[in-house]
Amino acid sequence: MTWKPVCSTQDVSEQTLKLCKVDGIALLVANVGDGFRAYPPVCPHMEEPLDESGICADGVLTCTKHLWQWDMRTGEAKGPAERPILMYDVRLDGDQVMVNLEKELEYDFDEDDDDDDY
Amino acid sequence: MNITISRKAGEPLTFQCRPHEKILYAALQNRLTVPYECATGTCGSCRAKLVSGALNYGWRDAPGLKALKVDRGEFLMCQCSALSDCEIRIPSAVSVSDSDLATPDHLAGTITDFNKLTDDVMSFCITLENEVSFQAGQFALLQLPGVDGARAYSMVNYAPHTDRLEFVIKQYKGGKVSEWLFEKSLSSAAVTLFGPLGHAVFEPQLQRNLLLLAGGSGIAGMMAMLQQADQIGYLEKHSVDLIFGVRSSQDMFYVTELKKLAATYPDTLKITIALSDVADAVGSNDIASDSAEPLDKLKIARGFVHEQINSVRADTDTMAFIAGPPPMVDASIRELVGSKGFSAEQIRYDKFA
Numbered sequence: 001m002t003w004k005p006v007c008s009t010q011d012v013s014e015q016t017l018k019l020c021k022v023d024g025i026a027l028l029v030a031n032v033g034d035g036f037r038a039y040p041p042v043c044p045h046m047e048e049p050l051d052e053s054g055i056c057a058d059g060v061l062t063c064t065k066h067l068w069q070w071d072m073r074t075g076e077a078k079g080p081a082e083r084p085i086l087m088y089d090v091r092l093d094g095d096q097v098m099v100n101l102e103k104e105l106e107y108d109f110d111e112d113d114d115d116d117d118y
Numbered sequence: 119m120n121i122t123i124s125r126k127a128g129e130p131l132t133f134q135c136r137p138h139e140k141i142l143y144a145a146l147q148n149r150l151t152v153p154y155e156c157a158t159g160t161c162g163s164c165r166a167k168l169v170s171g172a173l174n175y176g177w178r179d180a181p182g183l184k185a186l187k188v189d190r191g192e193f194l195m196c197q198c199s200a201l202s203d204c205e206i207r208i209p210s211a212v213s214v215s216d217s218d219l220a221t222p223d224h225l226a227g228t229i230t231d232f233n234k235l236t237d238d239v240m241s242f243c244i245t246l247e248n249e250v251s252f253q254a255g256q257f258a259l260l261q262l263p264g265v266d267g268a269r270a271y272s273m274v275n276y277a278p279h280t281d282r283l284e285f286v287i288k289q290y291k292g293g294k295v296s297e298w299l300f301e302k303s304l305s306s307a308a309v310t311l312f313g314p315l316g317h318a319v320f321e322p323q324l325q326r327n328l329l330l331l332a333g334g335s336g337i338a339g340m341m342a343m344l345q346q347a348d349q350i351g352y353l354e355k356h357s358v359d360l361i362f363g364v365r366s367s368q369d370m371f372y373v374t375e376l377k378k379l380a381a382t383y384p385d386t387l388k389i390t391i392a393l394s395d396v397a398d399a400v401g402s403n404d405i406a407s408d409s410a411e412p413l414d415k416l417k418i419a420r421g422f423v424h425e426q427i428n429s430v431r432a433d434t435d436t437m438a439f440i441a442g443p444p445p446m447v448d449a450s451i452r453e454l455v456g457s458k459g460f461s462a463e464q465i466r467y468d469k470f471a
Contacts (some may be wrong), residue, residue, distance in 0.1 A: 046162060046185050053448070055456045064451040066155075066163070067462040079462035082210055 002102040006038065009095045017061075019051035025104045027088060029097055032059055032072045038088040038099045039075070043068060044107045045083070061085065083107070119200040121145070123152075124169060124207050131212060135200050140176070141166070142195035143312055146222045149215045152208060157196045157259055157315055158270050161469065162186065164195040171204030177267060219319065220251045225258070225311040227283075232299070235371035238289040239335065241274065242299065244309060246281045254320040254342035255439060257468070258283065258313025262298050268312065269295045272339035272441065272468065276346040283311070286371075288335045318439055318466035322352055326437040329430055330360040331423050331450050333442020334369075337362050339468065340439065341372060344379055344387075353383040359430040360388070363423035363446065366395040373413065380415035390417045392426050424449040432458050440467040 006020040012031040019041060020029050028050055030037045043050055043063040053065045060078060062069045068081035075087045086107065089100035121141055122132045135144035142164050145152045154164040159180030168191040176197035186192040231243040244260075252258075254276045259268035271285040289296045320328075320343040328347075330340040340360060347353050364370055370391055380389045391413075419426050423446055432438070438460060440450045447469045454460040 055452050057456050057459065062451075062455045062462065064448045064455070067451070067465060069462055 002100060003091070003093075003098045004101045005093070005096045006099045007097050009036070009092065009097060012036065012097070015056040015058075017051060017054050017056060022099070022101060025101055027099065027101075028054070029090075029099075030056065030061065030072055035073075036090050036092065036097050037072060037075075038090050038097075039085050040105045040107065042107070044085060045081070047107075120203045121200060122203075122205045123150070123212055124205060125212060127211065128213070130205075131214070138174075138199050140196055141173075141198055141200060141204075141206070143222070143224075145195065146315070149221055151211075151213050151215050152195065153210050154196060154315075155469065156182075156270060158268055159183075159194055159197050162194065165192055165209065166195050167191045167207045167209075168193060169205040169207055171206075172201040173198045173204065174201055219253060219256075219317075220314055222313050222315055225250060225313065227281075227309060227311060229307045229309050231284075235286070236369050239286060239369070239371055240289075240299070241284060241286045244283045244285070244311065246283065246311075249279045249281045250283075250314065251279050252314035254346040255318050255339040255466070255468075256314040256316045257339070258285075258311040258315065260285070260295070261310045261312070262295055263307065263309065265294050265298055270315070272316070272336075272342070273314070274338045274341045276342040276349070286335050286338045316468060318441070318468045320346060320439070322346070322350060324437065325356070327356050327431070327433075327435055328358040329432055329436050329438040330358065331363075331427070331438065331440045331442070331446075332360070333363045333423055333446035336441030336443075336446070336468070337372060339441050341375065343439065348379060348382070353379075353386050355386075357386050357431050358383075358388070359390075359432075361390045361392055361419075361423050361426045361430070363392040363394060363442065366393055367418075373416065377414045377416055384415060388417070388431070389415070390419050390426055390429075392419045392421055392423050394422050422446065422449065424453045427453045427458060432460070434459075434461075434464070436460075436464060438465050440465065442469075444469045 004022045006022050012018045012029050014031050014033050018029045026041045028039045028041045045068050048065040053063045055062050059072050060069050061072045069078040070085040075085045077084045086105040091098050119135050120132050121135045122130045124130050133148040155161045159177050159182050162182035162185045165186050180197050182194050225246050227244040227246040229244050234240045257270045257272040261268045273283050275284040332340045376389050440447045447467050
């Protein structure tokens with residue numbers, strides 16, 4: 001486990017996202033009200049930067065590009081979304097949001113040519 | 119040529135594609151539910167991956183290619199034609215459509231009736247050789263003689279079957295199609311269209327109240343929806359809010375048509391024209407007196423379209439349609455989802471890039 005402090009709980013107000021960068025890894029921290037979550041910073045559909053295109057409401061994260069949506073707590077796909085959103089392990093250390101950055105989470109946009117996203 | 123789509127779930131789907139035919143067009147003519155939005159190389163939605171075979175790549179600088187991994191064989195179906203039999207993959211589920219939407223096809227017609235609506239907006243009509251059916255909100259791809267590439271325009275008029283399609287176009291400096299239309303204004307030129315296309319359509323059978331958000335020439339499809347709603351008595355039973363955004367009072371168009379509709383349905387139809395240009399800082403009464411005709415039931419508001427959303431009638435039964443430049447569409451979606459609690463199912467949009 002490689003837990004790293006990414007931001008303070010005060011930095012992310014309820015139902016919003018904050019783009020953070022730790023050790024060269026960019027991630028999105030979300031305040032879901034009763035806790036925090038951390039996702040890779042891009043939409044799993046077409047790699048849209050979710051800090052710009054993402055909007056949070058009632059525990060649902062929506063990418064305004066094509067209306068893909070996810071349950072902010074579980075990462076599950078909702079509505080037209082065809083893939084879930086990946087989530088890092090998150091814990092709180094006082095008012096520090098700690099994220100397990102052992103491995104950068106990335107979507108398979110066919111980098112390895114295995115057609116996994118097709 | 120045969121194009122075969124390999125699928126994770128289900129047998130491969132094979133369809134015929136003529137030489138020089140865009141693969142997207144051929145797939146749609148075969149009623150396949152392949153993903154697309156703009157169909158003109160900009161949005162990147164119709165990306166696919168070539169497994170085997172050879173392609174003519176068409177427009178190499180298409181903006182939609184930016185997000186694609188071309189070196190991995192990814193391509194835009196709206197730009198590429200086949201040079202041999204091809205096997206391709208598509209990153210979403212594809213099947214044969216069972217929707218009621220008309221199957222798109224190539225349409226031949228004559229361009230007529232140019233009508234300047236403002237300094238930089240005009241309407242024109244295309245009289246087709248054969249009648250077509252389409253849904254209000256759909257668009258067609260216009261191919262002009264001597265101009266590379268197709269451009270998408272939404273139909274302004276609506277009729278269940280018609281051989282006359284009306285469009286509206288905004289003039290862009292350096293835009294080849296708008297220059298062709300604005301400068302040459304050739305009457306009776308022969309043109310071809312491919313359509314009808316688009317999923318952001320008015321479905322009266324859903325019996326929803328409507329929220330129509332239009333930026334500039336994005337009003338086109340909304341005019342068709344209002345025309346159909348008027349024809350079938352929809353506005354007698356359902357509320358419709360239209361917000362039409364333009365820069366200034368000089369840029370308003372379709373005012374006569376909108377005024378007439380607003381006067382016919384004073385209880386159900388609310389029309390707001392949002393003027394974004396703060397330099398045009400006069401009160402709504404001044405605008406009314408400045409304008410060539412009184413605005414009657416039309417409300418004038420200051421600011422962008424999305425800034426007017428908080429004052430519209432909307433609930434979980436409302437269906438929102440959005441058409442306009444991408445920043446306007448994105449800001450409106452943000453407002454609807456973030457502030458008005460709209461679900462994805464309640465939003466249909468067309469981004470003109």
